[in-house]
Amino acid sequence: MLRTLDIVLIVVMTAAATVTYTIKHRAENKLEEVRKLDVAIKLEEDTIDLLRADWALLTQPNRLERLVGAFGADLQLAPTPSTQLARPEELPMLKADLPVPEDKSAKDGVAAIINKTDNIATGSVAR
Numbered sequence: 587m588l589r590t591l592d593i594v595l596i597v598v599m600t601a602a603a604t605v606t607y608t609i610k611h612r613a614e615n616k617l618e619e620v621r622k623l624d625v626a627i628k629l630e631e632d633t634i635d636l637l638r639a640d641w642a643l644l645t646q647p648n649r650l651e652r653l654v655g656a657f658g659a660d661l662q663l664a665p666t667p668s669t670q671l672a673r674p675e676e677l678p679m680l681k682a683d684l685p686v687p688e689d690k691s692a693k694d695g696v697a698a699i700i701n702k703t704d705n706i707a708t709g710s711v712a713r
Contacts, residue, residue, distance in 0.1 A: 654663055
């Protein structure tokens with residue numbers, strides 16, 4: 587009896603050790619993936635910081651004035667007149683804000699178009 591119990595316990599212990607090792611190995615692999623992702627994120631953040639600094643350097647007013655002076659004749663640049671600036675209330679209305687036509691002739695026209703479309707889709711043409 588003691589031998590059978592010992593063998594069963596040894597098998598259970600070996601199985602538990604194998605499962606524990608497998609879980610530990612998977613956790614270490616996932617931790618390595620997380621570390622790689624952290625490094626990639628840090629690299630992207632550093633790249634973004636570098637690009638922002640580069641943008642700030644490229645858009646300095648003194649630099650742009652020098653470029654306009656050097657290439658103004660080639661580009662034919664001119665200051666924007668104040669008449670070209672528009673206020674928000676001067677802009678046209680969005681299509682979503684347009685009022686829906688309420689007259690009967692417009693409704694009949696839309697209904698006729700819908701009927702023609704339905705007839706074409708079903709294969710029957712009304713004359």
